[in-house]
Amino acid sequence: MATYFEVHPDNPQPRSIRQVVDVVRAGGLIAYPTDSCFALGCQMGNTASLERIRDIRKLDPSHHFTLVCRDFAQLGQLVKITNSMFRLIKAATPGPYTFVLPATRDVPRRLMHPRKRTVGVRIPDHRVAQALLAELGEPMLSSTLLLPGEDDPMTNGQQIKQRLEHEIDAVIDSGDCGTEPTTVVDLSQDEPQIVRVGAGDPSRFE
Known part of the structure; x- marks a missing residue:
């Protein structure tokens, strides 16, 4: 049964953040808010929770998961970035963008x-997400909370708890967050390719 945590959107309570991170460190799967929409999250190396995300979302083996980072230093440890791509990413982060790059x-x-040996990475501009990442001390494996057959991601914490009560371990709710997934930009080739238009303005990559 999923534990429900209600936190302040601007000043998330440290105790609640620690409790959620304890769930993650224990191998749990959480739903948490970002600057684009709610996401499912777990530890990067947790195979069991990764498979739980695949099962909840009915994802195929080629799906690009996202590694959500606290800052550019963390992001730079996970992907290979050229000088030109560095400038593009730096100007757009933190923000509602996911970048696909060589891992x-x-x-x-x-x-x-x-x-392709690529992976998606992002740095969210959301205080609760940032508080979780700061407490965890490492990137978190994430995927948009978009359920099979649905056109839009889930955006209400109480509804998420009711819908996924027995499939996830915790829901952290800070009220309204974004309603669109991130804009996904593939930077693994010579020229940027817009894979999905979402919450972030894609024009800076066109």
Whole structure:
């Protein structure tokens, strides 16, 4: 049964944040708010929770998971970035963008695209998400909370708890968050490719 945590959107209570992170460290799967929409999150190396996300969302093996980072230093440890791409990403972060880039050896192979060896990374501009990442001390594996057959991601914490009561371990709710997934930009080639238009303005990459 999922534990429900209600936290302040601007000043998230440290005790609640610690309790949620304890769930993550114990191998749990959480739903948490970001600057784009709610996401499912777990520890980067947790295979069991990764499979739980696949099952909840009915994802195929080639799906790009996202590693959510606290800052650019964390992001830079996970992906290979050229100087030109560095400037593009730096100007757009933190924000509602996911960048697809070649993964470094620090990324478990099961999280990479099976053929391209790429992975998605992002830095959210959301105080609760940032508080979780700061307490965890490492990137978190995430996926948009978009359920099979639905056109839009889930945006209400209470509804998420009711719908996924027995499939996740915790819901952290700070009220309204974004209603659109991130804009996804593939930077693994010479020129940026817009994979999905979402909450972030794609024009800076066109």
